[in-house]
Structure formats: structure tokens, C-alpha cells
Amino acid sequence: MFQRWQPEAASPTVTLVIDGKPVTARDGDTVAAAMFAAGLHHCRTTPVSGAPRAPYCMMGVCFDCLVTVDGIGNRQGCLVRVRDGMQVELQLGKRELGR
């Protein structure tokens, strides 16, 4: 659960779609940060047991922040910058061929 330090810290804004819902994020946010700011608790379920996971390290080494971005699976959400119109989906289990 996260909130912006100051409203100024939330702009300029970008609108993306996360799990089907429009979300306003700050230009410069990573997808992972935008998801936290939007109140999402988890970003994926593991391909091993289906357990829910959320970003753990925010620096690109834990691979718990995996999400599907614009139809491509297993992208590290903490390394992808938000863009207007970006489509983000939770990474549910295994990658799919062609996605």
C-alpha cells in the first residue's frame, strides 16, 4: 500500500490500463511503481505453485515483478517505464507461446 509523498510528485501524468482498468501514473514511473500507487497488492502468480507475488527488490534482480506488457509476457515491471495507452496484465503462471 503506497501513496504519493506530494501531489506534485504525481505529475506530469500518464494513463495506462492495468488489469483492464485505467490507471493514472506519473511520467517516469515504472510499471511496478504505478501498480503499487494504484493500490494493487500483487502483480503475478508463480508458474510453480500459483502463489501471488509482488515486486520484492525494485532493482531488476528478483524477477518477482513480472507482468505482461502490451501482450508480451514476463516483462520485469520494475524496469519498464509507463507510457500512455500501455496495456498491463498480471502475469498469471507460465508464459504463453506468442504472448
Added chain:
Amino acid sequence: MSAADIRDSYDVAIIGAGPAGLSAATSTANAGLSTVLFDEQAGLGGQIYRAITETPVTNKSVLGTNYWRGAELVAAFRSSGAQYVPGATVWSLTREREIGVSLRGGSQLVSARRVIICTGALERPFPIPGWTLPGVMTAGAAQILLKSSGLLPAGRTVLAGCGPLLWLIAWQYLNAGAKIAAILDTTPGENRLRALPHCVPFLFSGYFRDGLKLLRAVKREVRVIPGVTSLRATGDERVRSVAYQSGNRAEASMPVDNLLLHQGVAPNVNLAMSVGIEHRWSAEQLCWVPVLDAHGSSAVDGIAIAGDGAGIAGAAAAEWRGRLAAMAAARALGRGVAKSEETRAQRELAGCLRGRAFLDALYRPAKAFRQPSGETIVCRCEETTARQITHAVALGCPGPNQMKIFHRCGMGPCQGRLCGLTVTELIAESRGVPPQEVGYYRLRPPVKPITVGEVAALPKTDAAVYAVTRM
């Protein structure tokens, strides 16, 4: 920046844009050497100076003056003429100094006469029951959310662990007006005695002055529970509470929405190990440290390591290690380096190292938090448990590479970064031998995942085609 802008070869290639990388690249470029700085992130600063060029937390009193040193390093780098390639993931490095780098979905091979690895450190694993629950993250991760997105934790926030970063982030949060419910301090009581012999240099170091100020400010405002000897995060689809024991008291628990864990950092060894640089186990820092000379040069010709990747010593030391490595590279490539400059750098580095031994000893994490048991997950990627590992040792599994075959730990995308230390220590403890003898995962490229398509487009030789097709 597109792939077309990256040349086939440079005099010096530097990997990682933290204090070591920035300083090294600035120095080699200023010495007239063609220099490229590759970094995976979108902005300069590495992790300690994360988002230094674009943080929304512009009020300097929130993050503190040490953070803003990064802006000076960036300014010097930008005027040095070195080429900067952001969003570049270095996934391989050969002994012949050929670098595999992935940029925007395409990979290419870049050669350099000298390479300085500045990939820094990562947080030590903190394998407590429930550490994989959503809502649990490293203190460093929370700090990155603050620096790069101006995000503060909402709800009940508990910090747990030990080490200077814990106090730093607590202080930064208080400056920003965030509420912290408690700090569960796991610093082992007996560490104070262990640290005592090192206290004199510490008292005369910057760490003491800065640290004391921080500690006092935090302890005034935040409930600190010292001597915590066990931790358990519990919840359902996310963390709901943290249970802990301190001293001889019975287990207590408190509700939590954000549990931030930290018990020190360790070198990010994957690239260095994959190129064959020897590492030794440090009993003081409980991690693998590369074998280097005084300039950071390894036994692999032309490849050096600077920064926390050379051994945990902090941001200031990283700068000077970066400059020393740059000097060695310059000299090797025929550029003169003033002896006085070098002497000064060594003196400054020594000054930065003063007091580290005390910090290492004081904040040495307790065994209980490095060597979990039972169903606690050790390998987050493959969900291998402590019980599976100790059971395999009982069956005779002698080391981490056999353990990989037995239970898949280390086979996931993080390539052992979050489980390797735990696996080595658990095997060492179960076998009753030192970690040095147990060893570590054998690491190979790609040290970060890259796509099949990218690799398919890389250069092939006739010999390689024949080796695969026999045609």
C-alpha cells in the same frame, strides 16, 4: 540511443552507472580514452543514487545530503565525453572482453580493451517464513519507490532487520512525513562485543557522525524493538501480520500492511563469476568477494571490478575504487597517470574504508536469519524449501550445483541472486564445513534473461554451424 549508435569496440567499457561506474567512466573519458557506460536502468545513479536526475523528491532535506552527492558525479560524467547507453542489459562478458549487450529487444557484441565491472550490490536474502508474501519487500525496494516515484508506504509499516540502510530509510520516511509503526531490530546483542575492537577508527569516521544523528532522530519518533531473534510474516494473499520474538519473551505479533526487510547488502557476483573471476568467501561480510589487486584488477587480463561489487564498502569508497580502476586502465592503454593523483586516491579510499570493519561486525546478520529451516522458502523462483535442501545434504549432496539438480534452486530467472548465499550457508552448516569449501553456483551467460530471437541474430561461425548440424 539506438543499437546503431553503439560502436563495435571501445578503449574502455564500464558496466553499471552507480558511483563507481560514473567515477570510472568520467576518469577514463577525461584521459582521452574512448569510453562507453552501459546501464540497465533508464537513468544514471545506480541504486544508491537512484533517480538522481529525475526524482520527484526535490526537497533535499528529505533524502539527505549524502544522496545529492550523486548529482555532482552525474554532472562530472556528463561533461566528460563518455558515451552513455541507458536501458542496456549486459548479459555476457568473455575473457577476451567481448560484451553481450541487449538494448530494446536486440542484442549485439561489443569489444573493449579494458572492462570495469561496476554492477554493485544487492540486498542480502532475508529468508523468513512468509517473505514471499505480497506486502513484504526489501527496505531498498521501498527506498527506490520513494526516490524514483515519490511513493510513501500507507497503512501499517514495519521495518525489520539490521544495518545502516534500515535507519537511513526510516529517517528519510520521517522527513517525508510517513508513519512507521515499528522497527524490529535484529542486530544480535553479542555483535556489540564483536564490534568493540574496531570502534576507534569508526569513531573518527564520517559514518559515526552521520549515523548517530540518524539513529537519534529515528529513535525519538519510532518504536524500536531491539534484540529480535525470530520473525514470521503471515497472511493470505498478502501479508497481514508479523510475529517476532525478542529476548526471552514469548512470541508477539503486530498487524502489518508493508513489511520492509533489510539485513545488509552483498556483491552482485553473477557477471564477474561468469567470466571466471575468482571469488573468496568473506567470513566478516558473509558473502563472496572477488580476488583483486589494489586497483581492482582481477586475474582475468583487462577486467577490473570497482564499487560494492569489489567488496561492500559504501558509496564514497565506490567512487575512489572507480577512479583507481580507471587509472590502471589508462596506464595499461598508454596514458600517463600522475603518481600524486594515484596516491591521493588511495589515501581517500583508505579514509572511506575507515570504520567499515566496525559496521560489518556490528551489523553482521544473525545465523537464524541466514539459515532458515523447515518449509521456509529458500529459492523464491523455484520455491525450494530449507527442508528440501538439508534433506538433500543428508543424502550426500555436497554442494550448490548438485543441489540445483536435486531441487532446482538457482534455476530460475534470478539465477541464484536471491538464494545463492542461503544455499551455500545451509549446505556448509549441514555438512559442518566452511562456505569456502562448499562453493557457489557455476554461473554462465546470459547473466540476465534475453530472448531467443535476440540470440538467434548474433554472429555465427562456420565451425559453430558445423558443430550443430554436422553439415
Added chain:
Amino acid sequence: MICRILMETPTVQKRDLDVAVIGGGLMGSAIAWGLAKVGQRVAVLDEGDLAFRASRGNFALVWVQSKGLGLAPYSAWTMRSSNAWTGFADTLKEETGIDVCFQRPGGFNLCLSERELENRRSLLQRIQEQPGQQRFDFEMHDHARVKQAIPQIGPEVAGASYSRYDGHCNSPRLFRALNTAMQQRGVAYLPEHRVDRIEYVAREFRLFTARGEICAPKIVLAAGLDNVRLGPMVGLDVPVRPQRGQLIVTERTAPFFNYVVQTVRQTDEGGLMFGDSQEEAGADPRVTSPVIAVLANRAVRMFPQVASLNIVRTWAALRVMTKDGFPIYEQSESCPGAFCASCHSGVTLAAAHALFLAPCIADGDLPAAQFQPFSSRRFDVPALAA
């Protein structure tokens, strides 16, 4: 705790052992389990964590179709092992609870040009037509027919050979199952016990290691590349050399095809594996960019959609390669009781090693009818003109 004691305690009394197996990979473990199953008392001496360990780098195929050109008995031995694999896997599961996921859906070798396809057809035909061959059927498919079975293939796939006798398993789990099963049956597993020297005195073998001596009336050299060094100590000639193979493993992916392709398979966990190379690189177990690039390139041409998948690791391992690529199974003449077993298909042949080879070793005799073709004496015979 037993193993820790054994690691530290020097000597396992000679009267406790019938056989000492040198080498704890798939070869040594399969043989040790097979020996224990027929009542032998066994110790396995293994190296440590960082040894060459050919077993780690396998492709997990249980493969029949293209084996044995030049030695018909090898084709028969392979088929025999493949046919016994289901029972072998079931027994391991009963004994240990570990499912090694053996599947025999049939296997394709995908060809990316007409020339490759013709070479393939020719190879398989020559195998079936060689003297003494126990024939089995195979099929050559054109692109359209392959596409019916595997819709995801790319346009460059010219065709394939197909055999219903081919399959695969989960090889890390196979290794764990064998290791667990053999110890459950009382095999003493001794890691960190590299054998420095072997002496044969009074019809008994003395194995000298840094951690003490092991004695046994029978030994099996299943030490992979180290058989070259150990063999002469007991009158055995084991001319093997390292042959490097590299392979690629991707992230876990949802299952998308049911067959096995000789160079592309999907594990039960979901990762795709792309193989493999055959390189004379000496004892160098490193991966190399050009070979990995070729493997990735061929995989993408076979299955275009894999281009976007992430590679999470690569492997290189050193195959234990004999002069003609066929196994060596032999008992020493000057030191009877010393056996050697070397091959590079330790997964396919695991069933045969456990169920057919081990009982012969237990009896102290490798019947000539079955094993003479695999003797190292075949290398002494000068090659006859074709």
C-alpha cells in the same frame, strides 16, 4: 546423518561390500541401484560438487530412432532399454515417490532443408539395412504431415523423420530418484571420494581416496571421463574423450506440443530446451556465443513463436565419447572383478544399465553374446575397407 558419518569415516570394511562403483552420475547410480536390487552390498564413490559430471548436461531424451549406425547390437540395446523404461520409471516411483515423468509420445527430428531431410532419410535407412539390425519402423514426413502433428512449426521446416519409439523424461528428477532409491536400498553414497589409485591384491580391489580406503571384491568404473585414468590401473583400456555439448533453457512456458523433437523439447515444468552441439573442445566446459546463436537460430526457424521467449540459462557439458560413439562394457582380464561402463546416452540407457547390465555385474560375468560387441577390443581391429 549416515552420509556425513561416512564422509568423515575413513574405511568401510571390506566384508561389508560386494561392489564399489566409482562414479555417482546417471551411469553409476543406475548400476548401483540395479546391483542393490539383486541383493548386492554397494558403495558409490563420487567426486564433489564441481566435477565434469556429464550427467548434468543431458537433454533428457530416451531416444531410439537414429542410434547405432555401424553397430547393430547398439540399436538393439537401445530399443531394449527404451521398451523397459516405463517399468523402470514406475518402479522408481513406487520406491521413492518421485515421478520422473517418462513419456513416449514419439519423436521427430525436424529438418530445415531438403538436404538435411535427405541426409536424415539416408541415415535411418542405412541403420535399418545394416547386417544384424533388429528392424523397427520409422517414417519420413513432409512439411504438411509434420504440421498436422505439430501446428506451430515454421515454413522453413522441410520435413522430419518420426519414430514412435522415442520419448523423454525429467532427468534431474531421474538423478534424484536413482540417488534416493539406491540409498534406500542400502547403497553407501560417498561424495568427495575421488579415487586416486586402485590396487588389485589377492583378488580384491583397494581404492585409495583422500578420505581413506575402500575395499571390495568387485568394482565398476563408471567415472565418465576419469575412466581413462582409472582403467589402466586395473588392466582396462577405456579410450574416451570429452565432446562438448551446449544447450539453451527458456523460462517456464505453457505446454504447447505433445511430441519430442530431437533438438527441441519441453520439460514437464514448462521450460523449453534447445540443443545441441557436438564439439571437440577438449576439457573446456564453457558456453560460447556462436554455438548458442546457432542453437537459438535453428529453434526459431523450427518454431517461430519461440523467438520472444526468454533464455534463463545455458549449459555446456562434456559428453563421455568413445572412439565410435558406442558404449564400452567390459570386464578386465588381468584383474577379474573390475568392470567398466562408459557411454554418452546415460538417460536412454539408464533402464538397461539398471535392469540388464547390473545383474550381470552382480553375477561377475558379462555374457559374450550380449556384451562382446561393446568390448574395447573392437578398437584393436584394423578398419576393414568399406
